[in-house]
Amino acid sequence: MEYFLQQGLNALALGGTYALLGLGLAVVFSVLGLINFAHGELMTLTGYGIFYTLLMGVPYPLALLAGVLIAALAAVLMERIAFRPVRNASPTTMLLTSFAVSTILHILFQNLISARPKAIPVPDAIIGAVSVGSMQIGIIQLLSIAITAVSLLGLTLFLKKSLLGIAMRAAAEDFNVARLMGVNANMVISTAFAISGILAGIAGVLWLFQRGSVDPMMGFLPVLKAFIAVVLGGLGSLTGAVIGGFILGIIEVSLRAYLPDGMLAYRDAISLTLVILVLFFLPQGIVPRRESVR
Template identity: 40%
Template sequence: MSGYLLQQLVNGLTLGSLYALVAIGFSLIYGVVRLVNFAHGDLMMIGAFSTLGLVAVGEVAWAFVPLLVMAGGFAAGGVIERLAFRSLRGAPMITGFIVTLSASVAIQNLGLMILGAQPRNFGFPSVFRERLALGPVNIAVIDLAIPAATLLLAGAVVLFVQRTRLGIAMRAVSENAVAARLMGISLNRAVLAAFGLGGALAAIAGLFWGGKFGQIDPLMGFVPGLKAFVATIIGGVGSVPGAVLGGYILGFAEVAFVGFMPSEYSGYRDAFVFALLILILLLRPQGLFGREEEERA
């Protein structure tokens, strides 16, 4: 039983890390523009298929693939901001909600048209498939690599936001966009940085998702994206540490539901996740690290 419990803890840590990577992007974007980007999860698909394309070319060393995938995710996030979000600044939240859902559907259908609906096998370096003996269980290297990469990237984002000029500009825009503009801060640059960073993290999450589960498809990012949004709400929208903590809480809760409930209930894992969302909204709408504030017009 101890071995089984340890294995479930590792599974929760890995799944929570994937949710956390995507949730950080949700928090960054909402913190700057006060809109929820429901097309954000689809950048996981772009990252996964970008990886597949780079590997198929055969001339790119695996050591450089994650960097190129993150660069592609940054660019994709910037394109989404320029085409779908820039014209929405100051619009009611419901308008942004509709537009981002439309962008998500457009990305998914474009992926289906170009890539087809058939799932693709996702190759990953064999070293990540090796298993290490840790006490009573054997753990795959990728199950250790994903949390390590997530914590490293989360720490880098926090340092970027707190220590760099562009990060400070993003925080200023988050606090008061009008005052930040009067102080000479470029609103477009700060918003683009938020979308780009979020896109880079979602793209690398897509790479890890494919490496963990072995298959990818054009619709793979929608449900994990929604769950990452739930993680964002749990931690507190706009808080990077809250997004990370929310991702891990959700990952452990989902794995515990599947691992310790009777098998006939395992198919209801998604219902459990969104029931948890309702519970959080009822008990603490601002999340664990969020703060109450008046909605901006």
């Protein structure tokens, strides 16, 4: 029973990271119809931002905040420089633009910084574990779950209570009608990218807590998994992105914990097969897009 609870917490921690990344992807897709594959580079920028601010002697909490803010600023600049000029182009053009931005940033990271990982220290205070009865629970896992919950709650309140959040929900429902009603398109889209950058930054911090280093490819695999989670939950559905992220986290942790040793090499293939089976019965995803704005 204790082992089961431990794995459940691990699944919540990993699924929360996927949920934050998937939500960032879904926010942009819901208002612009774009899957931003440069989203992973925002995670990497967070890591490098933390690394260099720590080198400058900035206190650790402020360095984490600086990394998240760098990701948010980079997301807004990305939208203004790369995506706004092709906003009215075909979806294929926008998709290719996102791939181009991702590739350019990756090359810059490799050539201007380093292809090798940069170690980022994790405070001793969060490395250990706390005892709950006879069970040891990692502090990093607890922090990941708590930060994910606060982030999701904050975004929910923003979307439901603020005027800009309501405008974003209206744009997600029908962007053209929202513009006719006076919604500022540039403001809504820039805000969506800023939110996606903040979510990528927070996910980047949680990922760094787990791995303790940053390299040019740091964001590639997590965002690939987040994209799978978004499709699983329902492309464009904010609620679905969160649900898909947690489901994918549960699947991965469960397979890692309970598969026989001889089958562990097939873990990713099995998890993707399970995702395909879900989509076979629910081709629109678990939560249709129309429910993401209610």
